[in-house]
Amino acid sequence: MEKVTSFLMFQDDNAEEAMNYYTSLIEDSQITSVVRYGSNESGKEGTVMQATFTLKGQEFMCIDSNVKHQFSFTPSFSIFVTCDTEEELDNLYHKLIEGGQALMPLGDYGFSKKFGWINDRFGVSWQLNLPK
Template sequence: MEKVTPFLMFQDGKAEKAMNYYTSLIEDSQITNIAKYGANEPGDEGTIKQATFTLKGQEFMCIDSNIKHQFTFTPSFSIFVTCNTEEELDNLYQKLSEGGQALMPLGDYGFSKKFGWLNDQFGVSWQLNLPK
């Protein structure tokens, strides 16, 4: 086995927008490779055939599905972020929750100083934690 990489499938051509958004929010993050559909290929021209990006060193892959599925992301799989400061956590929670949905509002749930869980505007689930 070579490696294991989280894989995100976006619909409606949102993969590139999501990658740009995520890498702008989290320091030491970047888009590392993008392959787009061209003319006369099975996906919509200009959408993501396959891409990779990193968030704080963790590699992710993503695509824009050229097939409309009846499912999307689920909170049972989430991106867990350990923050260094309360300000960092509050800022990230506020930005990621814009256009999304709070699953657990920021608070003290007993297992950390502060914690929040949300689905972002793309439907991807995030858990943001400030350890004790």
């Protein structure tokens, strides 16, 4: 086995927008490769056939699905971020929740100093944690 990578499938042709957004929010993050659909290929020309990006060194793959499925992202799989400061957590939470939905609003739930769980505007689930 070579490696294991988290994979995100976007269905509204917004994989590139999401990658750009995520890598702008988290330091030491970057888009590492993008392969686009060309003309006469199965996906919409110019959308992401396959891409990779890193968030703080963690690699992710993503695509713009050329098939519309009856499912999307689920909060049962989320990106878990351990923050260093309350300011960092608050800043990330407020940016990611724009156009999204709070699953667990920022608060003290007993297992950390501060915690929040959201679905962002793309439907991807994030858990933001400030450890005790």
